[in-house]
Amino acid sequence: MDATTYKQLRAFAAQYGAAVGLIWIASFAFYVIGLTRPLVGNLALLTGLLSIVAAGLLLRRFRQEVCPLRFWQTWWMGALTFMYASVLMAVAQFVYFRYIDHGQMADAYAAILQQPEAIAMMQGMMPGEDVGQAATEVIGLLRTISPIRLTFEFLIYDLALGLVLAFPTAWIAWGGSNRPTQRQSPTE
Secondary structure, eight states: OOHHHHHHHHHHHHHHHHHHHHHHHHHHHHHHTTTTOOHHHHHHHHHHHHHHHHHHHHHHHHHTTTOOOOOHHHHHHHHHHHHHHHHHHHHHHHHHIIIIIITTHHHHHHHTSSSSHHHHHHHHTTSOOOOOHHHHHHHHHHHSSSSSHHHHHHHHHHHHHHHHHHHHHHHTTTTTTOOOOOOOTTTT
């Protein structure tokens, strides 16, 4: 891969990362709403899965129309795409946690952990432990984490997840054929 192709790959990965990042932001919004309205939480999962398919289709289009890539080059472009998406997602999450949340997520988790089903599940996971005390400690810890630290934790998670998601994305991108080669006319 020459320098021009690499610059082009990075530029397209940034554009595709912006598109995938917007899908991730929508998924995060659905997740937050889904904490109080469970049906909307299902949309968060579907939107997150849609981002993988969308990234794969965008990379396939790049391979077919701009530059044919080998599998590892396609994986690298997918990883870059998810890296850019992670940065955009981190900005949106910081804005949410700093200016919008005001402890609503911690309150939602506290309400979820007080439900009998959650208590029974936690007792099964931690036999002999004081489940109420553990839930109180988790919620207390969640309330003490600063927005920037929480955003940084999500960013690290998203970057690692992006490296893994680049594999199915590259696989989807490889589902199509490379850019068609120009055929020579019979007179040549």
